[in-house]
Amino acid sequence: MREDYQPNELVGRDEEIQKYQAALQPVINGEQPNNIFLYGKTGVGKTAVTRYLLSHLAEDASQYEDLELHLTFLNCDGLTSSYQIATRLVNEFRDETAQISSTGYPRATVYEMLWKELDAIGGTNLIVLDEVDHVEDDSILYQLPRARANNKVSGAKIGIIGISNDFSFRDDLSPKVKSSLCEQEIHFPAYDAGDLQKILEQRRDVAFRDGVLNDAVIRLCAAYGAKDAGDARQSIDLLMKAGDLAREEEAKTITENHVETGRHDLERGRIEEGIRGLTQHGHLVLYSLLTLHLQDGTPVRSRDIRPRYTSFAQRAGRDPLVPRRMRDHLSELVMLGLVSVTERNEGRRGGTYREYSLAMNVELVLSALDEVVDEVGIHESIHSLVTDDIFRDS
DNA sequence: CGTCCACAGGAATATAAGGTTC
DNA sequence: GAACCTTATATTCCTGTGGACG
Numbered sequence A: 001m002r003e004d005y006q007p008n009e010l011v012g013r014d015e016e017i018q019k020y021q022a023a024l025q026p027v028i029n030g031e032q033p034n035n036i037f038l039y040g041k042t043g044v045g046k047t048a049v050t051r052y053l054l055s056h057l058a059e060d061a062s063q064y065e066d067l068e069l070h071l072t073f074l075n076c077d078g079l080t081s082s083y084q085i086a087t088r089l090v091n092e093f094r095d096e097t098a099q100i101s102s103t104g105y106p107r108a109t110v111y112e113m114l115w116k117e118l119d120a121i122g123g124t125n126l127i128v129l130d131e132v133d134h135v136e137d138d139s140i141l142y143q144l145p146r147a148r149a150n151n152k153v154s155g156a157k158i159g160i161i162g163i164s165n166d167f168s169f170r171d172d173l174s175p176k177v178k179s180s181l182c183e184q185e186i187h188f189p190a191y192d193a194g195d196l197q198k199i200l201e202q203r204r205d206v207a208f209r210d211g212v213l214n215d216a217v218i219r220l221c222a223a224y225g226a227k228d229a230g231d232a233r234q235s236i237d238l239l240m241k242a243g244d245l246a247r248e249e250e251a252k253t254i255t256e257n258h259v260e261t262g263r264h265d266l267e268r269g270r271i272e273e274g275i276r277g278l279t280q281h282g283h284l285v286l287y288s289l290l291t292l293h294l295q296d297g298t299p300v301r302s303r304d305i306r307p308r309y310t311s312f313a314q315r316a317g318r319d320p321l322v323p324r325r326m327r328d329h330l331s332e333l334v335m336l337g338l339v340s341v342t343e344r345n346e347g348r349r350g351g352t353y354r355e356y357s358l359a360m361n362v363e364l365v366l367s368a369l370d371e372v373v374d375e376v377g378i379h380e381s382i383h384s385l386v387t388d389d390i391f392r393d394s
Numbered sequence B: 001c002g003t004c005c006a007c008a009g010g011a012a013t014a015t016a017a018g019g020t021t022c
Numbered sequence C: 001g002a003a004c005c006t007t008a009t010a011t012t013c014c015t016g017t018g019g020a021c022g
Helices: A014-028 A046-062 A082-093 A107-121 A139-146 A167-172 A175-181 A193-207 A215-227 A232-248 A256-276 A280-294 A302-315 A323-335 A362-376 A380-393
Strands: A036-039 A069-075 A123-130 A156-164 A184-187 A339-345 A352-358
Touching: A014 A036, A014 A046, A014 A184, A036 A046, A036 A167, A046 A069, A046 A123, A046 A156, A069 A082, A082 A107, A082 A139, A107 A123, A107 A156, A139 A156, A139 A175, A156 A167, A193 A215, A193 A232, A215 A232, A215 A256, A232 A256, A256 A362, A280 A302, A280 A323, A280 A352, A280 A362, A280 A380, A302 A323, A302 A352, A302 A380, A323 A339, A323 A352, A362 A380
Parallel strands: A036 A156, A036 A184, A069 A123, A123 A156
Antiparallel strands: A339 A352
């Protein structure tokens, strides 16, 4: 059930696998490898297929004496710049004793180190950059594939495999990067409910005892996954969560009820996770919107959130941020799915503006904030103020 | 049909906090 | 400790824009 579980048969990805294999063929021939770009929504098997194919490739390669293949996986989640990718790669290649820090060096120095490591390793290097869309500049994507051509590296052949959830990322690449990184492109379409069901059945056979898990439950999990953009990861997580719940209460079978509760729990977890990652000002903006929501003041435009936010900020002993920045925090809340937004336009009378409202159950958000308050400190007074507000209301 | 409102959101720049090297 | 590096967060300045109004 875990992320790293690798089924020995991948459902519904035959076509993609075939294309992928063809794209990898040069590696076996000992030629300069293709750069490959994979795209498709989250949880449609991009990473799973990559791991599957590359482990087989490594096996095949080991049978040839003169074929030296090195695989490097790097998930770029949380890495925002080429610089960070480069330092992480250097650290991948170096051993524990010679790790470098993630800031401080001039950019060129880091690249130098990287070339040196690659040269030392030699052979064919396939570097998998998972979730490359998280990096905001494409310098490394330009440098790596050309390291050999630019005589930075002589001993190693380098191939990049870029994986992205976001197709617009490809369009935003500079043309020179696009042409080299996207030599071979493979698109992974979303799973439909039927595919998801097969995937879940496959997991059932290895992870659950017979009779514990019935078809209706599987169908339900698959349906939820299909609803949210054909995401297999999500369906599996949901099934796993339902299983955990059933085990906790020592139930004999997993029921639809467990799935519903599991969904709720996972949702809550996501919210908590999102809120945890916000800055204090992000929290203050959220509190502002929350209280306005409680007073039926939503939907609300940003300038009407501002006074509330300003007073909260002062109460918390913080200088309130400038409106432009406050809007950034609002957008961030929208991206987390905590807040929903509608664009409005009243022409000459009111111009264009956006109206924000809370997209989540108030208690859920508040209890998630509750968890975070202790960690972050600072705004207990506001938290209790808001909590009191609820009491006054009810 | 052009004007013009009020905000959206891009871009350049600043600041502080983390690091390196010499 | 000075000089120089990246990064996250915030500020400042700005151009873009959809549609109601006249």
